[in-house]
Structure formats: C-alpha cells, structure tokens
Amino acid sequence: MIPTAWNKAFASLGGSRETDMISLYPLPAARVCSSMSIDSPASALCPSPAASLRTWEAESSRSLEGKENRLRPLRSGATDLVRSQDPVCARQVLRRRPGLARPGDPASLLPAVWCRETGVASLPGRNPYYIKRFAHYVGRRCRNETVKDAAKEFRLDWSTVKAFEIQYMKARLKRHPPPKPRIIGIDEISLRKGHVYRVVVSDLGRRRPLFFGGKDRSEASLDLFYESLGKRASGRIRLAVMDMWKAFEASIRENAPQAAILFDEFHVLRLLNEALDKVRCSEYARIKGTDRRFIKGQKYALLSSRENMTLNGWASLQRLLKKNKRLYTAYPLKETFEQLWSYRKKAWARRFFDNWRESLESQRLPSYAKFAEMIERYWDGIAAYCRPENKAALGYIEGLNNKIRFLHRRAYGLGDEEYLRMKVLTCTLPEI
Structure with missing residues (x-):
C-alpha cells in the first residue's frame, strides 16, 4: 500500500498513481533504468528513517559495463516530495550512501533527482537537468580541452558545456578568494591586431593572477585594479614589478605610493638585444660583396645566451665575430651587461654601470649610447633589484602571458x- 503522505502529495499536484521509470542520465555509457514504480511497496518507496532502500545491483550491472562502473547503492535521503514551479511535477530526492562513491566513477556523476512528469533526473537549481557534481566534472575537462571537444564527448550542447565551465570556475574562485598581495607584477598583453591591450596583474608571492581587464594599457585601466583591491589592501603592497611604461608607474605613484618600483630584467635585456640587432642591420647595409654571408642569418646566434647556444650556432658566431670588428665589440658588451643583476649593493651596481658606459666611448655604437641613456633615466627602478627583499620571481609575468596567449x-x-577573464584568473588555481 502506498503511504498516505505520497497520496496527498500526488493529489495536491494533480498527479495519479501510474507506473513510471527512473532514468538516470547524463552519461550515455552509464545509463541505468530501474523499475521502481509508484505502485511499489511502501518498504521500497518510503522506508522508515532507520531503513534504507534496497539496491538494484542486478539491473545496474547489466546496464553498466565493467565492475568499476557498477552503480553504487542508494538510500532515501529525503522522502518528502518537493514542489517545483510546474504544478504537475514532483521530485523525489535520492542521496547517495556516504562513502560508497569513488572519485572518477561515472556512476558517481549520475543525477540524484527524478522528475515524474518528464522522466528526466534533475535538481532544483541553475540547470535543473544536471547536478553540480557533473557540471564540475565537465568544467574540469574543459581545462585541458576546448568546449567543442567536451560537448562532443558528453553529447551536450556547446552552450551547456560553456555554462558548466563558468559554474565550475566561479566555484573555484569562491573557494579561493583573491589574496592581499605584497609583491605584484604588472604587464600588458595584446589580444589582437590594432593595439588592443589588456592589463594583467599577478601576485608574485603566491604566483596567482589577480586582475585581467581594462580597455587599454593606460593609467585609468590599471586604476581599476586598485579600485577592486581597495585602499587598505593597496596600502599593503610593498613591491611592484613592471616594464618601463610611464602610465603604470604613474598609477603606482598615485594608488600605492609606499610601494617600491622594480623594472623587470626581461624588458631591460630585450631593449639591449634590440640595440645589438640594430648594429647587425647597420653592418649588413654597410658591407658589400661576399662578406655579407657571415652576417646574414646570424640574428638569433647574436641574441641567444651562451648556455642556450648549440655547437653549430657557436661556430658560426665565432666566424662572424672574426670577420666584423664592430660586432666583435658590441657582442661582449651585451654579454657583460647581464652581470648588473648579480650585485647585492647599489654602490657596486652603480660602479659597474659607470665602467660599462665608459667603454662605449669612441666605439661608434649609437644604439648602445641611447640604451645607456635610458638606463640612466630609470636607474632607481633597475637598481632596486640589488636589495635582498626585492628578489622576486621575474619570469612568472612572461610565463603567465604565454599561458594567456595559449x-x-x-x-x-x-x-x-x-x-576569458575567468579562465585567466583560474588558470593556476587547484582543482575541486
């Protein structure tokens, strides 16, 4: 006999006592149909609080392939019917017995609620047809593959998979709220042609992105980060690592005046490599005849560091330096300048730079002289690396940019x- 509570619930919703099937979906490889009907005994449908529902292991084992994909026992976690927005729809909540579901088991991803009218398992929430566990599983898969591939794998619509990934990323951001940074890295990234830039701010201490946005690489775009961070948290910033872009420096001076500014070593050496490449181009234009063959195609041999150079590259570089006197002078100057970041005191670093600048006299290297003037203007931000507390991980900024481009x-x-902003902010967070 059917319990009185069930009769009253169905009567209030306009339902009838007809035999229905429970269809557990969305995984096609783990589709299970069990013949639990409304006309089943009360001991099967609405047991006492101390008793649990009996398992239909035989039926699930025939539907699922393999012992590991076998459906785990279920119990009645709540026997009351939940009224939905549809007056003729009733849902019975079935919760999994604790400790029986294992991570990675497709059966553990099956929905746990059944709709009597539609015959589809569902849960009241943002997407009534899938549970949060399955949505997070799809979101984890989207970390390593595109939305299109995940939609094809799970036989879902593209927009549904994208909504699952957004739900998963929001859950990760909620579990790992943005920290209060002490050392930040600031850089810009180009999204497409036409000077379309976005500002990227990361926490170098925790190696985590903090901000991705703005309309360009102006001072107003970086001010949006400090507005979202707050005045109190902005006052805790001790060090800001950036390139030599004046808009970023002006924003730091206004919003976090107590922070020291450190110009990134990567951007400084990139300007020095550009100066060396200008020397190579000028020598190629000056020299005529067969001597050009020693310079042609040797750009990356000149710009590469010695530890990354192959034997063939080193041999061709030696032939080039023997044939061209000006490149023979410019190349050692580029290699020795990297010693500037090895000093631990500003006075020693200053003495090294003065000697390096004096060696440029009468060398007829205008691009190097222009580079030395630039270093003189931004000396305080470059020499700040000599302090022990400013030894930040400078390579993380460019590594994050490469991940965004990927x-x-x-x-x-x-x-x-x-x-895209949510994907950037969650690209380094642990999975849930």
Missing part, C-alpha cells in the same frame, strides 16, 4: 571577454 589561440579567439 588559451586565446586554442579557442581561435574568444569574443566573450568575461569568459
């Missing part, structure tokens, strides 16, 4: 900028 390139461009 995310953008893998999707062949992302028109939804909010979606």
